[in-house]
Amino acid sequence: MSVVSTRYEAPRAPWLDRFVLLAAPGLMYLALVFALPLALLLLKSFQNQDGAFSLAAYAEFFGDPYNLTVLWRTLRVALLTTLLALIIAYPTAFALARAQGLAQSLLLAAMILPLSVGVVVKAFAWSILFRSNGVLNDTLKWLGLIEKPIRMLFTETALIIGAANVFLPFMVLPIYAVIRQLDRSLPEAAASLGASPMFRFFRVTLPLTLPGVIAGSAFTFSLAISMYVIPSLIVGERQQTLSMLIARSYLFLRDDQLGSSISAILLAIAVAVVLGSSWLAGRVAGGRR
Amino acid sequence: MPPGSTARAAASVALDGEAREKTEDAPARSRRSAIGARHLDVIGISKSYKRLKVVDELNFRVAEGELVSLLGPSGCGKTTLLRLIAGLTEPDTGTVVIGGADVTHRPAHRRNVSVVFQNYALFPHLNVRDNVAFGLRARRVDRQKIRPMVDEALSLVRMSELADRSVAALSGGQQQRVAVARALVVEPNLLLLDEPFSALDRKLREAMQVELKSLLRQRGITAIFVTHDQEEALAVSNRIAVMNAGRIEQFAAPGEIYAAPASAFVLDFVGLSTRLNGTVLSVERQTAVVETRFGQLVAQPKAQIEPGTRVVLGVRPELMQRAPESIDRTATNSLTTRVADVMLLGSKTHVHGAAEGDDRVLCELSGPVETIELGAELELSWPVADTLIYEVAA
Ligand SMILES: Nc1ncnc2c1ncn2[C@@H]1O[C@H](COP(=O)(O)OP(=O)(O)O)[C@@H](O)[C@H]1O
Ligand SMILES: [Mg+2]
Numbered sequence: 001m002s003v004v005s006t007r008y009e010a011p012r013a014p015w016l017d018r019f020v021l022l023a024a025p026g027l028m029y030l031a032l033v034f035a036l037p038l039a040l041l042l043l044k045s046f047q048n049q050d051g052a053f054s055l056a057a058y059a060e061f062f063g064d065p066y067n068l069t070v071l072w073r074t075l076r077v078a079l080l081t082t083l084l085a086l087i088i089a090y091p092t093a094f095a096l097a098r099a100q101g102l103a104q105s106l107l108l109a110a111m112i113l114p115l116s117v118g119v120v121v122k123a124f125a126w127s128i129l130f131r132s133n134g135v136l137n138d139t140l141k142w143l144g145l146i147e148k149p150i151r152m153l154f155t156e157t158a159l160i161i162g163a164a165n166v167f168l169p170f171m172v173l174p175i176y177a178v179i180r181q182l183d184r185s186l187p188e189a190a191a192s193l194g195a196s197p198m199f200r201f202f203r204v205t206l207p208l209t210l211p212g213v214i215a216g217s218a219f220t221f222s223l224a225i226s227m228y229v230i231p232s233l234i235v236g237e238r239q240q241t242l243s244m245l246i247a248r249s250y251l252f253l254r255d256d257q258l259g260s261s262i263s264a265i266l267l268a269i270a271v272a273v274v275l276g277s278s279w280l281a282g283r284v285a286g287g288r289r
Numbered sequence: 290m291p292p293g294s295t296a297r298a299a300a301s302v303a304l305d306g307e308a309r310e311k312t313e314d315a316p317a318r319s320r321r322s323a324i325g326a327r328h329l330d331v332i333g334i335s336k337s338y339k340r341l342k343v344v345d346e347l348n349f350r351v352a353e354g355e356l357v358s359l360l361g362p363s364g365c366g367k368t369t370l371l372r373l374i375a376g377l378t379e380p381d382t383g384t385v386v387i388g389g390a391d392v393t394h395r396p397a398h399r400r401n402v403s404v405v406f407q408n409y410a411l412f413p414h415l416n417v418r419d420n421v422a423f424g425l426r427a428r429r430v431d432r433q434k435i436r437p438m439v440d441e442a443l444s445l446v447r448m449s450e451l452a453d454r455s456v457a458a459l460s461g462g463q464q465q466r467v468a469v470a471r472a473l474v475v476e477p478n479l480l481l482l483d484e485p486f487s488a489l490d491r492k493l494r495e496a497m498q499v500e501l502k503s504l505l506r507q508r509g510i511t512a513i514f515v516t517h518d519q520e521e522a523l524a525v526s527n528r529i530a531v532m533n534a535g536r537i538e539q540f541a542a543p544g545e546i547y548a549a550p551a552s553a554f555v556l557d558f559v560g561l562s563t564r565l566n567g568t569v570l571s572v573e574r575q576t577a578v579v580e581t582r583f584g585q586l587v588a589q590p591k592a593q594i595e596p597g598t599r600v601v602l603g604v605r606p607e608l609m610q611r612a613p614e615s616i617d618r619t620a621t622n623s624l625t626t627r628v629a630d631v632m633l634l635g636s637k638t639h640v641h642g643a644a645e646g647d648d649r650v651l652c653e654l655s656g657p658v659e660t661i662e663l664g665a666e667l668e669l670s671w672p673v674a675d676t677l678i679y680e681v682a683a
Contacts, residue, residue: 188377189410191397193424193475200398203423207414284414 038267045260057261067245071265074242077159077231078224084164085171085220086213092168093175093212097182111169119166123233130158159234166230167223171216178212210284218277222270242266327388327478327511328353329374334383336369343369345535347383351479351513356505358522359515361532362558367515368407370532371481374513376400387478398427403472405482409464411456417443417467418452424475442474445504462493469501473508480505480512486521498525519559523547531555547605553679556603561639563604564649566681569596577678582648583624588678603677606639606653612670623670626650633657642667 249259376397626642642650
């Protein structure tokens with residue numbers, strides 16, 4: 001606010017900048033449909049049946065080892081999903097950014113089209129692939145790699161593979177956006193200075209694309225930690241996740257307070273991930289200023 | 290030549306220092322021979338993109354310790370040639386030899402050729418010191434040795450105080466210095482600079498030219514300097530390769546390029562000139578009479594030329610003068626023109642004559658001449674021996 005520019009007169013109250021006004025409809029919408037209900041839900045998680053302040057729901061949640069197992073499983077599945085998506089997405093994003101013309105359009109379409117196929121459809125399609133007499137087992141048997149079909153459906157592995165597939169675009173696109181911005185002469189400069197391909201990747205390309213990796217991972221992790229439909233369809237009730245616990249509390253146990261408190265815990269994790277990642281991204285970018 | 294500035298004057302002094310360069314100091318020579326041969330041979334190199342031949346069967350040699358300029362209009366293939374030498378682009382045909390070793394198929398990181406990119410290509414995630422140290426780390430130089438080497442390189446380009454700055458916080462000139470330090474610290478066999486000063490303002494550019502030239506000479510570094518600015522090429526280099534459409538039109542010392550351009554393209558591209566189109570009327574004992582819009586002029590072509598050939602005649606403007614009362618017509622050309630413009634440039638005056646088509650009449654008189662009126666008839670003369678003649682390609 002202290003810099004006086006000849007081209008652009010700073011408004012007296014920067015928070016009332018004209019451009020901030022453009023965000024007003026969006027902010028209002030978010031406040032009404034997102035923040036308000038969430039606040040009510042949070043409030044509820046601290047109230048008992050009579051409306052008095054109570055931590056009973058939290059105590060109940062953390063007191064039950066089963067819930068802790070679910071919490072741990074949810075975190076583990078989200079983390080592994082994020083990792084798997086990252087491993088697949090990073091080279092894909094490179095291919096996408098470096099491809100030209102038709103190839104790029106096709107790759108981009110291949111990345112975005114699956115988003116338009118509902119998760120339910122995908123999940124049933126996977127069951128054709130994963131079930132005991134499914135395509136994958138049949139192929140492995142035919143190749144002589146296995147004698148008896150291995151169980152794939154209803155396992156955590158299948159869940160992670162399926163979830164990573166669904167969330168892949170959310171990992172690829174932020175990384176792609178960063179790679180597109182990457183100055184191509186930087187790896188070349190590194191090469192001319194004697195850096196091997198490995199050295200170039202770890203000292204130049206990776207650090208410079210890290211903001212995309214962080215953003216994509218935060219997206220994917222947040223989505224994976226709160227997913228409900230995918231685990232319901234792939235692993236079912238046998239291996240519950242936090243979202244399924246929430247649904248059970250509300251729909252079957254009719255325990256609003258428990259449901260709210262689990263939701264609050266889930267929310268806290270997601271917020272921590274988002275804040276943590278933007279802090280990290282800021283630090284990574286910080287060295288650049 | 291444009292209005293002289295002090296930096297320009299300094300640059301010309303440096304240029305006059307050529308003699309010193311030829312009898313180069315003993316330490317520089319011994320340092321070089323200790324490291325090994327660092328000359329460059331480019332043999333029959335070509336590169337096409339789609340149908341476009343960007344580099345066309347080029348051959349040239351750069352001697353050890355030489356600073357060669359690659360001069361040509363934008364799009365003529367200078368950057369591509371540099372990339373071929375650095376190993377950043379594969380040639381379609383041809384060979385690159387550095388210090389006697391064929392490196393044509395050696396990847397860039399094993400050529401020991403440093404590049405200063407046009408946009409500097411500094412690593413934005415590293416500070417000044419780490420940018421300069423990058424090449425040493427990549428070469429796995431001992432940790433303890435890196436620090437003093439980086440400090441020395443930074444002091445060489447006078448950037449020691451800003452060693453811990455982030456590179457984004459530097460001005461263009463400072464970034465340029467860091468890029469040079471980063472390229473030099475690894476002691477490359479060959480240094481390639483791609484229009485390194487094109488983003489700098491004129492004053493800074495001229496100062497940097499002088500600095501770079503003395504820096505490279507001090508260290509005996511073999512370097513190729515790409516530019517599209519003919520003044521820069523004349524000021525900086527030992528020799529200039531003038532490029533046009535993927536080919537080298539002339540490769541010679543700056544003085545020779547200016548005084549004896551090998552083609553009409555070089556005449557046009559380097560320095561100012563009077564330039565007249567014409568047709569050969571007759572040739573007798575190596576003297577050609579040429580019909581031009583300004584009447585018949587005489588030139589002495591070096592090669593055989595047939596009557597009826599279309600030609601371009603050229604004269605450097607400082608070789609022309611106001612015609613004296615009596616002229617020896619056998620040894621002197623003259624033309625009469627209407628004065629279209631007079632530019633007082635301080636130590637000299639440029640008189641532009643009215644001309645049609647792509648003809649051009651320009652005479653440089655020494656000192657400020659204020660007695661010439663616009664629109665007046667003016668007769669100019671110059672020696673036949675100084676008349677350049679080029680065949681126009683059919
Ligand atoms: N990677 C590339 N793909 C296609 N065309 C290219 C490529 N690099 C250069 N060119 C073309 O080659 C020609 C010469 O380019 P360049 O070597 O950059 O010229 P200069 O550096 O002399 O301005 C230009 O017409 C340019 O468009
Ligand atoms: Mg270029």
